[in-house]
Amino acid sequence: xxxxxxxxxxxxxxxxxxxxxxxxxxxxxxxxxxxxxxxxxxxxxxxxxxxxxxxxxxxxxxxxxxxxxxxxxxxxxxxxxxxxxxxxxxxxxxxxxxxxxxxxxxxxxxxxxxxxxxxxxxxxxxxxxxxxxxxxxxxxxxxxxxxxxxxxxxxxxxxxxxxxxxxxxxxxxxxxxxxxxxxxxxxxxxxxxxxxxxxxxxxxxxxxxxxxxxxxxxxx
Numbered sequence: 001x002x003x004x005x006x007x008x009x010x011x012x013x014x015x016x017x018x019x020x021x022x023x024x025x026x027x028x029x030x031x032x033x034x035x036x037x038x039x040x041x042x043x044x045x046x047x048x049x050x051x052x053x054x055x056x057x058x059x060x061x062x063x064x065x066x067x068x069x070x071x072x073x074x075x076x077x078x079x080x081x082x083x084x085x086x087x088x089x090x091x092x093x094x095x096x097x098x099x100x101x102x103x104x105x106x107x108x109x110x111x112x113x114x115x116x117x118x119x120x121x122x123x124x125x126x127x128x129x130x131x132x133x134x135x136x137x138x139x140x141x142x143x144x145x146x147x148x149x150x151x152x153x154x155x156x157x158x159x160x161x162x163x164x165x166x167x168x169x170x171x172x173x174x175x176x177x178x179x180x181x182x183x184x185x186x187x188x189x190x191x192x193x194x195x196x197x198x199x200x201x202x203x204x205x206x207x208x209x210x211x212x213x214x215x216x217x218x219x220x
Contacts, residue, residue, distance in 0.1 A: 008049035
């Protein structure tokens with residue numbers, strides 16, 4: 001997260017607590033991946049906290065290289081696939097699944113490409129204006145960034161559930177603001193923002209379970 005290791009670790013702890021609660025109220029394999037997104041973001045923020053420590057000369061948790069690779073592996077390598085896949089799994093109708101499928105295919109292709117770039121090109125990791133900047137020659141360009149936003153945010157807009165559509169809108173607004181204000185540290189700042197926004201997933205499942213209870217009461 002931007003600002004400091006403390007901010008990253010604090011964000012990680014808060015999102016982790018919410019993530020555990022989210023997984024606890026999810027039901028069945030269809031919901032598990034979407035419910036686990038806050039927990040995965042929490043681990044992701046912890047990794048950036050470790051990057052911050054290493055960059056500021058504190059090697060208590062290890063060097064920049066391994067933690068930076070782990071951070072980029074999730075942010076650029078895995079996230080473009082996980083988001084559309086989690087939405088595809090949670091959608092109840094075939095029609096909605098077909099609408100989400102193009103984003104899933106794009107996300108899978110982008111994941112393969114980004115994993116290739118992470119392995120074949122060195123990633124420069126440094127502090128710039130109180131944020132961590134990640135530069136990889138294979139992925140630091142406008143086309144990849146545009147496809148990344150489409151894969152990670154686009155599928156949310158085609159969900160049957162209004163809460164998930166709202167999550168997509170909030171994430172897209174965050175992307176545009178980050179590109180405007182801190183484009184040089186897009187990966188770090190937007191992922192921190194997305195981690196906090198992922199807390200909304202908890203409230204989605206909470207409302208879903210409340211609706212389930214209401215339905216059961218009406219049946220009885």
